[in-house]
Amino acid sequence: MAALTPLADPRTAERVAAKLHSTGTHWPSQLFRAVLAFCLLFALMVLGVLLIDVVSGGWPVLNGRLGSFLSEGVRTRSDSAGVFQGLRGTFWIAVCVAVIAFPMGVGAAIYLEEYATPSKLTRAIDLSIRNLAGVPSVVYGILGFTIFVKLADGFFPGSMSDHNGNTTLAGGVTLAVLALPIVIITSAEAIRAVPRALREAGYGLGATKWEVVRHHVLPYAAPGILTGTLLSMARAIGEAAPLILVGAQRGRLGLRTGFFDLSQLGEKFTAMPIVITEFATRPGTEWQHLTAAAIVVLLVFVLLANAAAILLRNRFERRRGGE
DSSP, X not given: OGGGSGGGSHHHHHHHHHHHTOOSOOHHHHHHHHHHHHHHHHHHHHHHHHHHHHHHHHHHHHHHOHHHHHHOOOOSSTTTOOOHHHHHXXXXXXXXXXXXXXXXHHHHHHIIIIISOOSHHHHHHHHHHHHHTTSOHHHHHHHIIIXXXXXXXXXXXXXXXXXXXXXXXXXXXXXXXXXXXXXHHHHHHHXXXXXXXXXXXXXXXXXXXXXXXXXXXXXXXXHHHHHHHHHHHHHHXXXXXXXXXXXXXXXXXXXXXXXTOGGGGGSOOOOHHHHHHHHHTSOSHHHHHHHHHHHHHHHHHHHHHHHHHHHHHHHHHHHHTTO
16 A cells, blocks of 8 residues: 555655755746736725825815715705715615615525525526626616615605605615625625534534524624625615616705604615716816715725724624634
């Protein structure tokens, strides 16, 4: 049996040891590493230039009247226009995505990975979900305009007669459906990455299927699930085409409700991508400054959501590590 082992030959062992401890330069590997480093630095440089350009463009507004810019709504005059209504709409859209897409996406991923038996049906479902993740966002906008605008009237009677069903709830549900395939795919990948030994250890201690999934699989996969949810939410709150089809307002909104007022779900709405588009289409240097400032506000909103997801992810990672 020793003759069948390659390293049993002393000369083979010496050659392997020489390769492992070689200090020579492997030029293809070094070149590939240099190309990767250049790509990384180039991407960071482009991102840095864009950030500097946007922040410098919006600095006159951010430095001069940040408070009124955040508290005022869309106006026809550049010196009094703000993004309050856009921030409020984006906030409630993000809530809809979190409340609808997150539990449905994670639940679907758990079923497909832990409970569904491999078959042609499950493979077809998985393929359909992956195809839905690549569908253009305007298609989801048509879906929202056809279905969700009318369904929203059932939760808020009178919305169809008052403003044709163009409500925050309809926009939020539309973007939640847009984000749902991404949540399912990323959650399924995170659950699939959980070691099989972890499940077997739970079964060995007498735990049921649900107890293993709840107490072992989900906590271990939580960091990956949160990362995928954040990516889907970031995509959803940055989409403009579906909101335009659903009926997001580009001008002033007559009704002024509070930021956390639930009645806003049944009223006319706008969102930060729509506000940015509206500012960008108006001529003049002042409107260019407002556009850049609105982009900075949206970036900060996304970064705050990012920070919350990172904190939750780190918490689950500490629990997974037994700290």
